[in-house]
Amino acid sequence: MNVSVNPSPGLKSHPEHRIVVAPFDGTVVVSFADAIIASSQDALVLREASYPPVFYIPFKDIYFDFLEETDTRSYCPFKGDATYWSASATGEAGKDVMWAYRAPFDEMLPIKDHGAFYPDKVRIEATPSQG
Secondary structure, eight states: OOOOSSOOHHHHHOTTOOEEEEEOSEEEEEEETTEEEEEESSOEEEEETTSOOEEEEEGGGBOGGGEEEEEEEEEETTTEEEEEEEEEETTEEEEEEEEEOSSOOGGGGGGTTEEEEOTTTSEEEEEEOOO
C-alpha cells in the first residue's frame, strides 16, 4: 500500500491540474555573466498547465561556488516551499536566479534536490541528444 506522507494540497483540491516531470534527453547548460553555473545530462523537464517548460538540474551538476542562498522563499500548493539563490560571476550579480524545492510534496519528489533557473536572469541552452 502506497500511503502519501506529504501530499500536495493543490493536487488534492485540483486533481485536474496536470504536472508532468520527465527526463530531458540531452544536455542543459546554464550560464550567468559568461560563467557556466550548471551543466547536466541528467536534467528533468517539468511541464505544468499552460506555463513554459522548466528545466530542473540535479544539485550535483550545479556549481554552487557561483551561488549564494538568499532569504527569499515562496510557496506553491502543488510543489511545496521553494528556496532561492543569487548568482555572482565575473563582477556581475543577479538576485534569486535559481530556486529549488528541498522537501517537495510527495507527487513532486522527482524535483527534490534539483535547481531551476529563471530564463530572463540566466542563459539556458538545452541541446537534445542526437539520434
